[in-house]
Amino acid sequence: MWLVILACAFLVVAATLVHYEALRLLSLALPGSHVVPRAKLVLVILGCFMAHALEIGLYAVVMHALVRWADVGTLGGAATPSLATTLYFSAETFTSLGYGDLVPLGPLRLMSGVETLNGLLLIGWSSSYAYMSMERYWRHSKMRS
Numbered sequence: 001m002w003l004v005i006l007a008c009a010f011l012v013v014a015a016t017l018v019h020y021e022a023l024r025l026l027s028l029a030l031p032g033s034h035v036v037p038r039a040k041l042v043l044v045i046l047g048c049f050m051a052h053a054l055e056i057g058l059y060a061v062v063m064h065a066l067v068r069w070a071d072v073g074t075l076g077g078a079a080t081p082s083l084a085t086t087l088y089f090s091a092e093t094f095t096s097l098g099y100g101d102l103v104p105l106g107p108l109r110l111m112s113g114v115e116t117l118n119g120l121l122l123i124g125w126s127s128s129y130a131y132m133s134m135e136r137y138w139r140h141s142k143m144r145s
Helices: 002-029 037-069 083-094 108-144
Strands: none
Touching: 002 037, 002 108, 037 083, 037 108, 083 108
């Protein structure tokens, strides 16, 4: 169980740092670029999407490693879920979609709850950033017209 708790702490910090750096890079690169405001907003959405995909991938890789080599549980009773299965489960958990077709068993349940909470916070952060970007670039677009 302690291994899962340490993995959860690591993943929360790692995912938050990935997200921070992605948004920081967007904040540094976009204002001075010679891209039209509409394209800047598309880049904001794509940048946030890529950050979330990387964060989901981090959770999936760690979850797969814990299941495969640390024997901390499994997903839905499968002996050893594949990396593709843990990636699917991670995406479903991170976004709090929760189809319920895969169910974590054992200490892995804690990681699922932490991933959901972390995903909700990071998705909220992306939403806030996208809104601020829309205000900035729409206002800038109106000034140029």
